[in-house]
Amino acid sequence: MRHFAVVGSGPGGFYTAEALGKAYGEGARVDIIDRYPVPYGLVRFGVAPDHQSLKAVSKRYDQTADSDGVDFIGNVTVGRDVSISELLEHYDAVVLAIGAPHDRKLGIPGEDLPGVIGSAAFVGWYNGHPEFAGLDPPLGGTHAAVIGNGNVALDCARILSKSRGELEGGDIVNHALDALETSPIETVTILGRRGPLQISMTPKELGELGHLEAATPVVDPADFPPADADEALEPGQRKSVTLLREYAAAGPDKSKRNKMVFDFYAKPLRIEGDGKAERIVIERTKLDASDSAIGTGEIYEVPASLIISSIGYSTPPLEGVPYDERGGKFLNENGKIDERLYCVGWARRGPTGTIGTNRPDGYEVAAQIETEMPPGSSSDRPGAEGLKALLATRNVMPTDYDDWRKIEQTESANARPGSPREKFVRVEDWLKALDR
């Protein structure tokens, strides 16, 4: 018998467990360990609450958790409740799938002013992440700005711009739904250092902007190079750029109250305000021959009392695990960190790619483990039994997948009409739902 620990129950963790389960069958036990009693990582806490169909992937993860040989051990924070070296004593291999939950800093003056928030915090707030439930973002002004030109930036801008009716069918938490409904924000400026051809936004997300009830996209036709420049783009990117060109050509829909303004060639220099964020000072850029943004010396200001920076994420270091400071992820070669220690998902690659991108990652690392410890081989490491005994000495009470089912049932029973669930937003409430 082999024992494997997968740390993190997001897509990276679940695809790895799925692959290990298939490869070893009854010859191994795979424990998926998570710091929370609720699984799925960013599928629960990141994916936008108005994009419910994407969360259906969790059904596949449930099948993995229900399969023989795979167990869920929740409410255990690795690095705090148990160290990596202790996990390696108990398991034949340890796979780190802890994601990249920390916001990258902008590195400009004024970014610590009240009103400037990282997208992980803002997204966590509307998605019921316990760390950010109390965030209370300043929604009292008429102008907000989002710094970044990826899908997460677009998620933040869209959530700020949608009507209550458009949001309440999803699983946005009530505290966010109520606060957004009464917010007077009318303009959300989306700032990108480069141009419309360099965005990292996908067609589905951009296409939605043409059909919003309360908001209209605003794109300046002067920002585009001649149309034949699009021919060199890969097809998905070309589709995205075509959508932006269409919005630019149509002009904003004046019947809509809210504007989502795309401000390209915009490099934030500093954030200013009297004790809180009031404006972003920006330098206009242009592209050089290699499509990098270079300053033009033209300076202007964008008013914003809420500024969300969405410029990337990093993995927190873990004691004893080699770390790539520049990449903000674990140092690894094809997912291998050290003997019997691996990483997958965002902790391996950095914060890029979709949910599905994590699948080949997980399968590749499982295949490496299989080569190094062929199915049929065994060891006398104790696995979950030993880990749970150790945790008991530290008064850590792990939860399992049945516990998650109970929480899930309570969340769906508490849901407002039309919504799939009302998430608990505090760890204590999860445990209370389990009578702990």
Ligand SMILES: Cc1cc2nc3c(=O)[nH]c(=O)nc-3n(C[C@H](O)[C@H](O)[C@H](O)COP(=O)(O)OP(=O)(O)OC[C@H]3O[C@@H](n4cnc5c(N)ncnc54)[C@H](O)[C@@H]3O)c2cc1C
């Ligand atoms: C805001 C946002 C929106 C997104 N929207 C989409 C989308 O619409 N479509 C799409 O395809 N992709 C989307 N993505 C990307 C997708 O969510 C990621 O590709 C994917 O979640 C990465 O998986 P992961 O397993 O590496 O990390 P995560 O999903 O972050 O999972 C990490 C897990 O590790 C656990 N963990 C962390 N630290 C510890 C610890 N010390 N001990 C124990 N457990 C720990 C966490 O609780 C979590 O469960 C989005 C990402 C973000 C940030």
